[in-house]
Amino acid sequence: MKKALVFGHTGGIGKEIAVQLTDRGYGVLGVSRSTHQFDFENIGKVEETLSEIHGVFDAIFVATGVLNGAGFPPEKTIKTIDAEAMAAQFLINTIGPSIILKHLPRLMRKDGAAHFGMLSARVGSIGDNHLGGWISYRAAKAALNQATKTAAIELKRTHPKAVVLALHPGTVETPFTENYQANHETISAQCAAKGLIDTLLSVSSENSGSFKNWKGEGIPW
Ligand SMILES: NC(=O)c1ccc[n+]([C@@H]2O[C@H](COP(=O)([O-])OP(=O)(O)OC[C@H]3O[C@@H](n4cnc5c(N)ncnc54)[C@H](OP(=O)(O)O)[C@@H]3O)[C@@H](O)[C@H]2O)c1
Numbered sequence: 001m002k003k004a005l006v007f008g009h010t011g012g013i014g015k016e017i018a019v020q021l022t023d024r025g026y027g028v029l030g031v032s033r034s035t036h037q038f039d040f041e042n043i044g045k046v047e048e049t050l051s052e053i054h055g056v057f058d059a060i061f062v063a064t065g066v067l068n069g070a071g072f073p074p075e076k077t078i079k080t081i082d083a084e085a086m087a088a089q090f091l092i093n094t095i096g097p098s099i100i101l102k103h104l105p106r107l108m109r110k111d112g113a114a115h116f117g118m119l120s121a122r123v124g125s126i127g128d129n130h131l132g133g134w135i136s137y138r139a140a141k142a143a144l145n146q147a148t149k150t151a152a153i154e155l156k157r158t159h160p161k162a163v164v165l166a167l168h169p170g171t172v173e174t175p176f177t178e179n180y181q182a183n184h185e186t187i188s189a190q191c192a193a194k195g196l197i198d199t200l201l202s203v204s205s206e207n208s209g210s211f212k213n214w215k216g217e218g219i220p221w
Helices: 012-023 043-051 083-102 135-158 189-202
Strands: 003-007 027-031 059-062 114-119 162-168 210-213
Touching (some): 012 189
Parallel strands (some): 003 027, 003 059, 162 210
């Protein structure tokens, strides 16, 4: 049986990813705050949990994230940049997921195809930023994209069949976007999860290190 690991399997998108991977025949291990005290506000505990995960996985998703760092809503203007809010964004959306990257060489299958999807966001694209705003969230996801791309390059040397992608799930109907759905075309978590899994599993190792949306379309870095 193929094995999958889903970080943030209690979230709107993560839960659907875990359910659909199970339906596709994967044995899924979900890791979250409620199941493993896997909280990025306690990096020591995160490292401990990661070190207790043994074996290799065929598919790994990181579906954790926050939009309101330290309880602050995303900024509308650079005039409201706040150090505490920005630091919280970087801790949860960049540093925590990057600690997972550190463990990939050990956790990803080496003797065959292995797929890793990091849930990022289109607003983390610098090339696609035409609106401004949401500075801390954008910056934290842009930094996460850089860490993910760098991991893809490094893993190519030891895991030539690995696929590492940064993924945009669309604007998804989850608690994450409850205040923003009115202004955007939204999709269900089921639809997002299907698109993300299909995209990740269909990309070949030559295209590892790209940034794609849930439809499989490329996004500029
Ligand atoms: N929804 C969208 O439209 C949308 C759009 C673009 C990008 N994304 C990205 O997609 C990912 C998932 O979003 P979602 O809509 O599924 O959000 P969600 O329903 O709010 O789920 C967020 C997940 O992150 C976990 N989490 C939050 N704070 C954490 C912390 N301090 N330490 C460890 N885990 C933490 C949550 O754990 P608990 O269950 O314990 O709270 C939950 O599993 C995020 O990276 C987000 O940036 C979402």
